[in-house]
Amino acid sequence: MLVTLEGLDGSGKTTVWEALHDAYPDAVFTREPTSDSWYGEAVNRAIDDDDADPLATLFLFTADHADHLSRVVRPALADGNLVVSDRYSDSRYAYQAAALSDSDLRRPMEYIMGIHAAFTRPPDKTIYLDVDPETAAARSGATNKFEQAAYLADVRANYERLIDAEPERFVRVDATQSPEDVLEAVEAALEEILAEQ
Numbered sequence: 001m002l003v004t005l006e007g008l009d010g011s012g013k014t015t016v017w018e019a020l021h022d023a024y025p026d027a028v029f030t031r032e033p034t035s036d037s038w039y040g041e042a043v044n045r046a047i048d049d050d051d052a053d054p055l056a057t058l059f060l061f062t063a064d065h066a067d068h069l070s071r072v073v074r075p076a077l078a079d080g081n082l083v084v085s086d087r088y089s090d091s092r093y094a095y096q097a098a099a100l101s102d103s104d105l106r107r108p109m110e111y112i113m114g115i116h117a118a119f120t121r122p123p124d125k126t127i128y129l130d131v132d133p134e135t136a137a138a139r140s141g142a143t144n145k146f147e148q149a150a151y152l153a154d155v156r157a158n159y160e161r162l163i164d165a166e167p168e169r170f171v172r173v174d175a176t177q178s179p180e181d182v183l184e185a186v187e188a189a190l191e192e193i194l195a196e197q
């Protein structure tokens with residue numbers, strides 16, 4: 001089963017993902033952008049480059065996803081593991097659709113979903129850590145172009161579109177709570193997801 005964690009920068013995904021390692025020692029924990037491949041390194045260069053072309057950046061993130069799928073996600077699922085990914089395809093649908101909103105693409109989110117549809121493995125469930133853009137930007141320190149509150153407001157609206165389209169896939173957790181309460185809510189959600197399986 002593939003469970004993904006999604007949310008704005010600073011929503012607490014990585015904090016939760018790290019804490020879950022103890023509760024689920026047999027699960028495979030992974031992330032996008034990947035942190036152990038040159039594809040991930042290329043993505044990180046694009047994140048840090050304020051002049052990076054947004055369409056080129058989409059393809060770098062998508063290349064990293066293809067590598068992540070074939071090298072990590074599909075083999076782990078084939079072995080029957082629970083896979084927990086800190087960010088996954090919804091991050092592209094939310095972030096790159098916002099980054100490409102002023103481009104020549106008429107419907108950026110649909111375009112990005114179309115590119116993925118041919119080869120991706122959609123998540124079984126997605127835990128969405130919901131936080132307002134101002135809190136997100138403040139927590140993340142607004143250190144890169146994706147972490148600014150105005151941009152994050154567009155990203156959040158895109159996540160809401162994704163949730164509206166597939167309400168049964170998403171579990172929303174209020175990420176403005178304390179880290180302890182957020183973790184408790186995520187663990188409860190995960191227990192329910194695994195019990196339903």
Ligand SMILES: Nc1ncnc2c1ncn2[C@@H]1O[C@H](COP(=O)(O)OP(=O)(O)O)[C@@H](O)[C@H]1O
Pocket residue numbers: 007008009010011012013014015016139140175176177178179180182
């Ligand atoms: N529930 C929370 N309340 C307050 N601060 C938090 C909470 N969760 C995480 N943080 C802090 O916010 C910052 C970003 O958290 P992080 O887990 O890296 O978020 P993300 O991976 O979603 O960007 C870190 O300094 C972290 O300690």
Ligand SMILES: Cc1cn([C@H]2C[C@H](O)[C@@H](COP(=O)(O)OP(=O)(O)O)O2)c(=O)[nH]c1=O
Pocket residue numbers: 008009010013014032033047061086087088091092093095096140144146147
């Ligand atoms: C995976 C992914 C991340 N991003 C952005 C979100 C972050 O600003 C940045 C790095 O992701 P990440 O390392 O997960 O940042 P954080 O822990 O702050 O949430 O890349 C995209 O724009 N598209 C994507 O597909």
